[in-house]
Amino acid sequence: MLARINSADTAADQLAGLVQFSEDQLPAAREAPGFEGFYLLADRQSGKVVSISLWTSEDDLWLFEGQGTELRQEASSELGIAPTLASVYEVVVRA
Numbered sequence: 001m002l003a004r005i006n007s008a009d010t011a012a013d014q015l016a017g018l019v020q021f022s023e024d025q026l027p028a029a030r031e032a033p034g035f036e037g038f039y040l041l042a043d044r045q046s047g048k049v050v051s052i053s054l055w056t057s058e059d060d061l062w063l064f065e066g067q068g069t070e071l072r073q074e075a076s077s078e079l080g081i082a083p084t085l086a087s088v089y090e091v092v093v094r095a
Contacts, residue, residue, distance in 0.1 A: 001036060001091040002061050004053045010081045012047040017079050022051070025071055029053070034060020049081075054091065061088065 010018060022040050029035050034056035041050040055061035076082065 001094065002055045002058060003089045003091050004055065004061055004086055005050065005089065006084060006086040007048065007050045008081045008084050010047045010049060010079060012044060014079050014081070015042055015044060015047060015049070018042075018049060018081065021074075021079065029064070032060070032064045035064070058088075 019040065019042075022038075026038060029038060036054035036056055038054070039052040041052070042048070053061075055064070
């Protein structure tokens with residue numbers, strides 16, 4: 001299993017919009033092959049957010065990556081979130 005992790009900074013007053021945007025996009029992600037889950041973490045005071053998506057395999061993750069890139073660009077333009085580089089990690093322990 002792989003985890004794709006992305007962090008960004010947004011204005012604290014934009015956080016509700018980001019949460020809604022993420023919830024609106026989840027149905028499409030859930031339909032993607034190999035999708036295992038999604039977490040959106042936030043520091044409400046600073047506006048820092050971290051997203052974690054979980055994927056069964058590298059092939060599944062990269063298959064969805066084009067759509068994910070498009071979604072991040074849309075969030076960037078709609079919510080003023082500067083795009084950041086993502087990191088991919090192997091999940092070695094899951095509880």
